[in-house]
Structures are given as structure tokens and as C-alpha cells.
Amino acid sequence: MRNQSRVLNGRLWKILVFMGLMIACLAIRFDFYYDLNDDTAIRDILSGRYTGEPSGYCIQMLYPLGWLIATAYRAIRKISWYGLFLCACQFGVLALIAWRLLSITKKVWLQVILLILEGVLAFGLMGRELVILQYSVTSGLCMAGAIFWYLTTPRDQKPAPYLRGNLAAVVLVLIAFMIRTEVCMMLLPFLALAGLSQWSKETKPFAGTNVRKYLMVAGSAFLGILILYSIDSFAYRSTEWKSFRAFFDARTNLYDFYGIPDYDRNEEFYQSIGLSRESYTLLQNYNFALDDSIDESLLERIAQYQRENAGNGGTLYRMDGFVCKNSPKEALWLYKQHLLTVENGIKTGIILAAYLLYFLLASGRRKSGCCWRVLSLFVIRSALWMYLYMVNRVLTRVTVPLLIMEFALLAGWIIQEIQTLDTSSRFNIMKVSGVITLLGLCGLMGTVINMENTGKEYDMRLEADARWNTLTEYCSHNPKQYYSIDVYSSTSYQGTPYADKIFAASDNQYTNYDICGGWIAKSPLTRAKQERAGFKGLEEALLTGQALFVAKPDSDVNWLGAYYQNRGKTVEPKVTDEVKTADGETIYLIYQLQ
Numbered sequence: 001m002r003n004q005s006r007v008l009n010g011r012l013w014k015i016l017v018f019m020g021l022m023i024a025c026l027a028i029r030f031d032f033y034y035d036l037n038d039d040t041a042i043r044d045i046l047s048g049r050y051t052g053e054p055s056g057y058c059i060q061m062l063y064p065l066g067w068l069i070a071t072a073y074r075a076i077r078k079i080s081w082y083g084l085f086l087c088a089c090q091f092g093v094l095a096l097i098a099w100r101l102l103s104i105t106k107k108v109w110l111q112v113i114l115l116i117l118e119g120v121l122a123f124g125l126m127g128r129e130l131v132i133l134q135y136s137v138t139s140g141l142c143m144a145g146a147i148f149w150y151l152t153t154p155r156d157q158k159p160a161p162y163l164r165g166n167l168a169a170v171v172l173v174l175i176a177f178m179i180r181t182e183v184c185m186m187l188l189p190f191l192a193l194a195g196l197s198q199w200s201k202e203t204k205p206f207a208g209t210n211v212r213k214y215l216m217v218a219g220s221a222f223l224g225i226l227i228l229y230s231i232d233s234f235a236y237r238s239t240e241w242k243s244f245r246a247f248f249d250a251r252t253n254l255y256d257f258y259g260i261p262d263y264d265r266n267e268e269f270y271q272s273i274g275l276s277r278e279s280y281t282l283l284q285n286y287n288f289a290l291d292d293s294i295d296e297s298l299l300e301r302i303a304q305y306q307r308e309n310a311g312n313g314g315t316l317y318r319m320d321g322f323v324c325k326n327s328p329k330e331a332l333w334l335y336k337q338h339l340l341t342v343e344n345g346i347k348t349g350i351i352l353a354a355y356l357l358y359f360l361l362a363s364g365r366r367k368s369g370c371c372w373r374v375l376s377l378f379v380i381r382s383a384l385w386m387y388l389y390m391v392n393r394v395l396t397r398v399t400v401p402l403l404i405m406e407f408a409l410l411a412g413w414i415i416q417e418i419q420t421l422d423t424s425s426r427f428n429i430m431k432v433s434g435v436i437t438l439l440g441l442c443g444l445m446g447t448v449i450n451m452e453n454t455g456k457e458y459d460m461r462l463e464a465d466a467r468w469n470t471l472t473e474y475c476s477h478n479p480k481q482y483y484s485i486d487v488y489s490s491t492s493y494q495g496t497p498y499a500d501k502i503f504a505a506s507d508n509q510y511t512n513y514d515i516c517g518g519w520i521a522k523s524p525l526t527r528a529k530q531e532r533a534g535f536k537g538l539e540e541a542l543l544t545g546q547a548l549f550v551a552k553p554d555s556d557v558n559w560l561g562a563y564y565q566n567r568g569k570t571v572e573p574k575v576t577d578e579v580k581t582a583d584g585e586t587i588y589l590i591y592q593l594q
Helices: 002-029 037-047 063-075 081-102 108-131 135-151 159-165 167-179 181-200 208-235 239-258 267-272 277-284 296-309 328-341 346-362 370-391 396-420 426-476 524-533 538-544 558-566
Strands: 317-319 322-324 482-485 513-515 547-551 573-580 586-593
Touching: 002 081, 002 108, 002 426, 037 063, 037 081, 037 135, 063 081, 063 167, 063 208, 081 108, 081 135, 081 167, 108 135, 108 346, 108 396, 108 426, 135 167, 135 181, 135 396, 159 167, 159 208, 167 181, 167 208, 181 208, 181 370, 181 396, 239 296, 239 322, 239 524, 277 558, 328 370, 346 370, 346 396, 346 426, 370 396, 396 426, 426 513, 426 573, 426 586, 482 538, 524 538, 538 547, 547 573, 558 573, 558 586
Parallel strands: 482 513, 482 547
Antiparallel strands: 317 322, 547 586, 573 586
């Protein structure tokens, strides 16, 4: 018992040192950043920066998790709890993987090699994502940690011990589900394949004990998902939130999947639903928060119109009721180009190396099942990539979770094969050494490339961040005023997104500005923010001067005058102030309607 405790303590200290070194390697060069304004918007809601009070209704994450983080903000307002949570999830998953790797061997030198291998592969696959955090990627990493833990849990156990051994995997799945439900559901086929591959290795797979063993693990995860989803649905049960969620879904369908049909070509339809050309312009430039008539009913009718007209010579393709932007033939060509041109660079190279190494280890054994496993994995990954190409949503925050999930599954299978090898065979030792060496070289190349690219992006973010901070500081110095920011002026500078450093000093108090659109717009939270500012409705507030409009100097704001003109009010946006950098460059203009 004492020896076991000593082993566990030694393993814990090794992991603490390993994680400390990993974090130090990143922290010496970088500050941790939120990736996009989606992440900072979630932070603002949870911390109380948006409405003045921390709220668990962050929309993108499930309410139970949002409530927990908002409660932490209520307890200690100045701590960046949301960013801390994302970091804890990502580095916590890496720590769990390290724990499992150290349990494979008692040889210290081999443990060190395995930890170094994990470090270079983590940096090679997602070095940027460990510095610039995005909640969808965090969800994907939790799923990858779950599948790796599950595949490396010993199978020769009875149902109850097997479930206890996989509780960490179940918890990671539930965390992933709460962080980003869509990512968790997208990656579930990989988990199903992992479960099937484990079950197929049983000598008597249909024996009652074996069936219960796997059903208990899967059932626990499913029951947890059902409970969390039910709590979330109950939290958003009010009429206001139901209405907004319908608006949110319709907005997502239009902007992310269907696109907004051209006004001139579809003028008759737009007139039939009462949408003027001026209001249509607000949909185009995302500043739809200005117009109260743009509600869930209107967006749903536009989305329905797009679905009905898909495949009739427009930009959308219809296939058995499924509407997408690219046909299967077009998506297949794009996917083929992705495979041939290796557009994901070194990341795809690491995945290919993992496929090759699994074949190398497993193909020489009878009944290894490697062929059907690899074929099934390739079918799943191809189906998901095809779907992304069909809907034209091949985004880094979606593809990175796919890649790390695929690698985690292959890594789990590779470890299973290594554990079954006859270590007395010199040939087997050479194969294992080759596996470690090849993966290490790929990871090292990926680390060099990833860190170099991350460094360039980081420097550009510092410049963009300085400009955004200049605007927010300007707003904070005028607390009695309310500022509505043009959406396209609030997203990026020279292609680099505006975002915040995660651990920058902040009291997380109410901010007197908001963008004139985005996924929070028209929510009960937006109404609460506006009521705190002393008005109801942005259209009237801009007209009366209770709110001022903010845009970049090169932004065309003539649409503002046209919008009010359509409503019988003649106004003209006049520049009343300028926001300048320290060297005197004007970066934002403050407009008042006159």
C-alpha cells in the first residue's frame, strides 16, 4: 500500500513538473488570448460586463455551466473565471493524458520520453489553440481526452469497476456537451467507434457481463447529457427566451448556412413580408439590432424562403430535404483537394503518420481488426469533412476538434497495440522505437511551424488589441453616454480579430457600449443592458442622442440616414468626436444623429 502511494505521488509530481514546463514555455513568449468576439461576448455575459450583473444565460453554453461560472464571478469579480475555466479544461485534459502515459511503464527514462512526445505533439497539433483559446476547440479537446482515456482503460474488469475507471471519460464528455453542444454531438461518432472497437475485442462480446459493462458507460454519458439538456431547457423556458432562441436559430441558419437572398432579385418576396430595402441593408451589414421589426418571425420566413427555393438555380443545393451550399460532387472535389494538397499542413502530416504507425504495429497480428477499424475511422472522418464542405463551414474552430479527435483515437489504438507486443522481441522494440521517433519528428516539425505562425499572429493581435482597448477606454471615460458600435468596425483590424487578453486586469464591471448586432442582439440581456442605460430600443435612443454611433473612419454610414428617412425622419450622422491612438492616428469616429 505504501509503495503504491509512493508511485502515485511520484507520478503526480512528474505531471505537475511537466504541465508547469508546458505552461511556462507558452507563458514566457505569449499572453493567453480569447480567439474571437464570440468568446469575449460569453465572458462579458458571465462576468457582468454586459448587463452589470453576472448571468448564466450566455446562450452558447448550457445553463448549468454558465450558472456555475457566473456564481464564481459573483463571489470574486476580478478573477477571469471563464478564461481560467477554458485553460483548466485544456491543460487538465493534457494532464490526464500524461497520467495515463505514465501508467504504461515504470521506467523513468521511457516516462520522460513519453511526456516529451506528448508535449511536442500537443504543440504541433494545437499550439496556437493553447495560446489563443476558443470554446469550440476546448469542447473538442475534452472529447479527445475522453476517447483517449476510454481506450486506455483496462477492459478486463467487471461492469462496476469498468464504469468507475471510465468516470473521467464520462465527465469530459459532459463538460464538452455543456461548453459547445454542437461540437460534442459532431464528435460522438468517434466515441461510438471507440466503444465498438473495445467491445469487439471481448472474447464473448454478447455475454451479459460484457453487454452491461459497455452499456453502463454509454448509458451514464447519455443520462448525464439528458439531465443537463433538461436543466438548460427549463432555465430558458420563459416566453422571452424561447422567442429569442427561435430568432437565434433563424439568424444562424441565414448567416452561417443559407445566406441572405439578393433584394433586387427577390424584391416581390421582401415586400410581401414587409422588409424594406433599408432594413435589408441592416441584415447585410449585421446592424440589425437597430430595427425592432427584424424579429424571429421575419428571419424564419426568409430562411423558409431559402429552403423552398434551394436547387432552383440559386446559390443553394437541395438533396432529399437537406439544404447546403455545395453539391456532393463539389464537396467531394474540395475534400479530395484537402487530402491531396494537405491544406492543414503539418497537422495532417501528423495524422497520416499516426495511421501509418497503427498499421505498422497492428497489421502483423492475426485478428487485430486494424483494417475494419481504420476503414470505419476514415469513413467517419470523410463523412464529417464532406458535410463541412457541403455547408461551406470549414472553419479552424471546427476542423481542429476533428483533427485532434481523430488523432486521439489513433493514439489510443497505438498504445493498445504497444501494450500487447512481446517486448522480448528485438524487432518489436525496433517497431516501437520507430513509432516514437516518427511521431516525435512530426510533432517537433509541427511545434516549430505552429509556434512561428502563432508568434506572427500574436504580434498582429497586440496591434489590433491596442486599437480596441483605446476605444473601450474612451467609452469608460464617458460613463454617462452609451455607444453603439458598427458591427464590421468591431470585428478585426487588417484581418486580425479584436479580442482581449484572458488575464488582463479588469474589475469586470458594466460596460457602456455594445455592437449594433451579433448573436446577443435582441436577447433579454440586450434589453436589460439598454434599460440600465436608460432607454428602450436603439432606434429611438440614437435619434434622441441617448446613444451615439461608433464606426471606423473608412466606414460608410449613409445607410443610417437612409434608414431613418424610410421611417419619415430626416437625420444626418455628424461626427462629434474622434478616437485616436497615442501617435495621433484616428481609429474611430463618434457620430450623433442630427
